[in-house]
Amino acid sequence: xxxxxxxxxxxxxxxxxxDTNSAWLGMQLNQAGIWMSRRTxxxxxxxAISAALDEAFARVDLVLMTGGLGPTKDDITKKTLCDYYQCxxxxxxxxxNHLTHLFSKRGRxxxxxxxxxxxxxxxxxxxxxxxxxxxxxxxDRAGKVLVSMPGVPYEMKHLVETSVLPRLKSRFTLPAIxxxxxxxxxxxxxLLSKELEPLEQNLPExxxxxxxxxxxxxxxxxxxxxxxxxxxxxxxxPSWEDLLRACSPYLLAASDTTAVAHCAAMLQQKATTxxxxxxxxxxxxxxxxxxxPGISSVLLGGVVAYANSLKSGxxxxxxxxxxxHGAVSGPVVQAMAEAIRAKTGSDYAIAxxxxxxxxxxxxxxPVGTVWIAVASAEETRVKQWHFYGTRxxxxxxxxxxxxxxxxLLLQAQA
Amino acid sequence: xxxxxxxxxxxxxxxxxxDTNSAWLGMQLNQAGIWMSRRTxxxxxxxAISAALDEAFARVDLVLMTGGLGPTKDDITKKTLCDYYQCxxxxxxxxxNHLTHLFSKRGRxxxxxxxxxxxxxxxxxxxxxxxxxxxxxxxDRAGKVLVSMPGVPYEMKHLVETSVLPRLKSRFTLPAIxxxxxxxxxxxxxLLSKELEPLEQNLPExxxxxxxxxxxxxxxxxxxxxxxxxxxxxxxxPSWEDLLRACSPYLLAASDTTAVAHCAAMLQQKATTxxxxxxxxxxxxxxxxxxxPGISSVLLGGVVAYANSLKSGxxxxxxxxxxxHGAVSGPVVQAMAEAIRAKTGSDYAIAxxxxxxxxxxxxxxPVGTVWIAVASAEETRVKQWHFYGTRxxxxxxxxxxxxxxxxLLLQAQA
Numbered sequence: 001x002x003x004x005x006x007x008x009x010x011x012x013x014x015x016x017x018x019d020t021n022s023a024w025l026g027m028q029l030n031q032a033g034i035w036m037s038r039r040t041x042x043x044x045x046x047x048a049i050s051a052a053l054d055e056a057f058a059r060v061d062l063v064l065m066t067g068g069l070g071p072t073k074d075d076i077t078k079k080t081l082c083d084y085y086q087c088x089x090x091x092x093x094x095x096x097n098h099l100t101h102l103f104s105k106r107g108r109x110x111x112x113x114x115x116x117x118x119x120x121x122x123x124x125x126x127x128x129x130x131x132x133x134x135x136x137x138x139x140d141r142a143g144k145v146l147v148s149m150p151g152v153p154y155e156m157k158h159l160v161e162t163s164v165l166p167r168l169k170s171r172f173t174l175p176a177i178x179x180x181x182x183x184x185x186x187x188x189x190x191l192l193s194k195e196l197e198p199l200e201q202n203l204p205e206x207x208x209x210x211x212x213x214x215x216x217x218x219x220x221x222x223x224x225x226x227x228x229x230x231x232x233x234x235x236x237x238p239s240w241e242d243l244l245r246a247c248s249p250y251l252l253a254a255s256d257t258t259a260v261a262h263c264a265a266m267l268q269q270k271a272t273t274x275x276x277x278x279x280x281x282x283x284x285x286x287x288x289x290x291x292x293p294g295i296s297s298v299l300l301g302g303v304v305a306y307a308n309s310l311k312s313g314x315x316x317x318x319x320x321x322x323x324x325h326g327a328v329s330g331p332v333v334q335a336m337a338e339a340i341r342a343k344t345g346s347d348y349a350i351a352x353x354x355x356x357x358x359x360x361x362x363x364x365x366p367v368g369t370v371w372i373a374v375a376s377a378e379e380t381r382v383k384q385w386h387f388y389g390t391r392x393x394x395x396x397x398x399x400x401x402x403x404x405x406x407x408l409l410l411q412a413q414a
Numbered sequence: 415x416x417x418x419x420x421x422x423x424x425x426x427x428x429x430x431x432x433d434t435n436s437a438w439l440g441m442q443l444n445q446a447g448i449w450m451s452r453r454t455x456x457x458x459x460x461x462a463i464s465a466a467l468d469e470a471f472a473r474v475d476l477v478l479m480t481g482g483l484g485p486t487k488d489d490i491t492k493k494t495l496c497d498y499y500q501c502x503x504x505x506x507x508x509x510x511n512h513l514t515h516l517f518s519k520r521g522r523x524x525x526x527x528x529x530x531x532x533x534x535x536x537x538x539x540x541x542x543x544x545x546x547x548x549x550x551x552x553x554d555r556a557g558k559v560l561v562s563m564p565g566v567p568y569e570m571k572h573l574v575e576t577s578v579l580p581r582l583k584s585r586f587t588l589p590a591i592x593x594x595x596x597x598x599x600x601x602x603x604x605l606l607s608k609e610l611e612p613l614e615q616n617l618p619e620x621x622x623x624x625x626x627x628x629x630x631x632x633x634x635x636x637x638x639x640x641x642x643x644x645x646x647x648x649x650x651x652p653s654w655e656d657l658l659r660a661c662s663p664y665l666l667a668a669s670d671t672t673a674v675a676h677c678a679a680m681l682q683q684k685a686t687t688x689x690x691x692x693x694x695x696x697x698x699x700x701x702x703x704x705x706x707p708g709i710s711s712v713l714l715g716g717v718v719a720y721a722n723s724l725k726s727g728x729x730x731x732x733x734x735x736x737x738x739h740g741a742v743s744g745p746v747v748q749a750m751a752e753a754i755r756a757k758t759g760s761d762y763a764i765a766x767x768x769x770x771x772x773x774x775x776x777x778x779x780p781v782g783t784v785w786i787a788v789a790s791a792e793e794t795r796v797k798q799w800h801f802y803g804t805r806x807x808x809x810x811x812x813x814x815x816x817x818x819x820x821x822l823l824l825q826a827q828a
Contacts, residue, residue, distance in 0.1 A: 015441030027429030036427040044490040282704025283697030290696025306715035
């Protein structure tokens with residue numbers, strides 16, 4: 001089944017806001033067996049919105065719309081939909097109660113401009129938005145469904161997960177779909193696809209393999225489509241085992257995850273602690289770990305030793321070691337990892353030192369050269385890598401690889 | 415003048431890729447006086463691409479298209495456009511030379527699949543893409559212009575800046591447009607817009623004010639539209655001076671920038687150095703600074719003192735100070751800033767300590783409470799802040815505010 005997305009808002013067209021909602025929505029629907037066949041962004045103008053709706057409904061039976069539901073006068077989606085479905089307004093008591101409660105909790109008075117948010121087109125049923133003030137709306141007329149949702153990402157996501165997906169699954173006859181995803185690292189897509197060619201050709205007709213590359217990681221997703229979930233799960237098992245086996249040399253995780261998230265989860269599971277000594281990654285590893293709520297049980301912290309003076313000053317790396325081998329070298333990155341582990345008393349440590357570019361490269365150590373060390377009480381592993389891409393890409397690739405190296409060390413010590 | 419964007423690629427529809435190109439393109443065109451009235455994403459199917467083109471050309475005279483120009487068989491934009499314009503192919507010698515040169519530089523052999531990228535529809539003129547392998551194409555027929563560009567962001571951006579914008583300016587009669595942008599921080603949009611209401615009402619007819627909010631910063635853009643740039647510049651001056659004056663209590667920079675970028679530029683200009691002691695921001699300040707090429711002349715590095723043990727262990731913050739006041743307190747953040755400055759020998763230092771949530775808050779110190787200290791040889795300034803939003807938002811708001819506090823200290827010592 002096909003569907004389309006319409007996003008509403010001048011801020012999308014003039015580039016003030018990057019549309020992350022559509023990508024997330026597309027992925028959710030795709031996983032539920034709905035193919036997003038087109039998406040359209042229009043400005044806050046009634047004519048543009050209803051024209052886009054007419055065009056979309058001429059092609060598909062399901063349209064998802066986000067944005068334009070705020071309380072201010074430039075948000076006109078609700079009024080436009082009321083006109084489009086030629087109906088009046090009704091006061092939704094449940095929404096009004098929610099708004100009253102929300103505003104009293106925030107210590108603010110409910111203004112008339114806010115009360116109006118509880119007035120909804122008669123033609124729609126309400127999708128309660130407990131994360132914000134603008135409810136979602138579900139229109140179902142002449143076999144065509146329109147779902148209108150607020151553009152605030154976490155409100156939209158909450159609505160989709162709690163209301164929209166369940167309702168879509170009961171309203172439309174969707175195929176049963178089962179996904180299994182694993183994540184590999186540091187293997188080029190072209191090489192991997194060549195290796196997996198026989199496996200892919202032997203897949204049963206109802207099972208597909210998708211490549212979802214991002215920097216130096218690729219998520220590989222097996223999707224089985226059919227009538228019943230239980231039998232799909234069973235039929236997927238042999239292909240999944242084959243895929244796991246074929247990917248084992250590059251496997252980051254047998255799940256859909258990121259290097260940092262998986263590393264954090266494994267450390268949490270073992271109740272062990274981590275410290276960091278970052279040079280070329282410049283705090284990015286620490287930053288990504290600390291975005292995870294509750295990470296303080298695992299991450300003690302560390303040092304961003306960007307200047308060489310800090311490598312010796314804060315980490316006691318001997319100056320003659322830096323002088324003899326250069327800051328971007330195995331001995332220095334090893335000393336950094338061991339020093340931060342000793343200083344913080346953490347179980348494990350990661351250290352990075354490299355040349356992120358665009359300047360600073362040489363014939364011997366070109367831009368993209370990165371040394372990574374991972375250390376435990378028993379062992380320090382040190383390895384040189386060569387990454388490519390922009391400065392930001394090199395930092396991200398080094399971050400992913402450092403986490404993977406630590407995962408391998410954790411596995412070896414399991 | 416209106417224009418539309420068409421983006422091509424299944425990866426956009428299933429959410430594998432977030433479309434950042436459209437936002438950037440929309441902003442560039444908007445600043446050149448072209449209003450992006452709609453954008454459409456379609457999959458890699460010839461029928462969908464040509465239908466979207468027909469529909470767009472029924473509404474506007476200019477369509478910008480990105481994506482689908484790779485060498486593999488799922489990229490079909492070029493063939494679709496060749497069919498759409500009913501023409502054959504020509505070999506572009508300049509493109510072939512560029513490809514030969516590019517591949518020899520990378521030490522790779524030019525394959526047939528790559529040579530085909532030098533074959534272009536006869537109906538288009540070539541937009542040389544020196545950043546990659548797929549050239550851009552410029553079609554101009556019956557008063558309607560189509561610009562097709564690769565979807566790789568830095569290739570697309572380079573093409574737009576070097577070829578597309580100059581050609582659009584000579585092909586279409588665009589208004590002269592002059593922009594001036596300043597950036598403010600930690601003032602809610604609703605309050606600011608109330609304060610600026612009289613100024614906005616007094617603006618000459620040809621000058622508009624736009625609010626571009628992002629977290630706790632807002633870029634304010636004055637745009638003058640008319641016939642000649644020089645007179646626009648002159649006519650903009652009084653409004654710009656008024657705006658600067660009205661915004662002075664919240665001013666981050668009299669330009670279009672970010673807190674980190676402006677802070678880095680000011681430090682570079684003064685040839686001074688910075689170190690960091692981050693707790694709740696968890697390395698984000700270091701990370702954002704180190705994304706800037708050449709930042710090593712300014713940023714020495716610092717400590718991510720996430721655990722209290724590291725605040726005392728790495729930064730020598732007395733344990734009884736943490737015990738007496740809590741880690742999230744003025745005395746502790748002051749000690750952190752002064753310690754990292756002393757240990758690294760930097761001219762300036764920033765320290766942060768707070769509760770990013772979602773857990774860890776209390777009545778006395780709710781989630782969002784952040785203490786920030788900025789230190790120089792002469793002075794340490796310490797202040798408590800209350801930020802709201804998700805964990806990520808609180809970290810970003812604290813990062814911006816910390817940079818702003820340092821800017822104020824730099825200004826006071828200028």
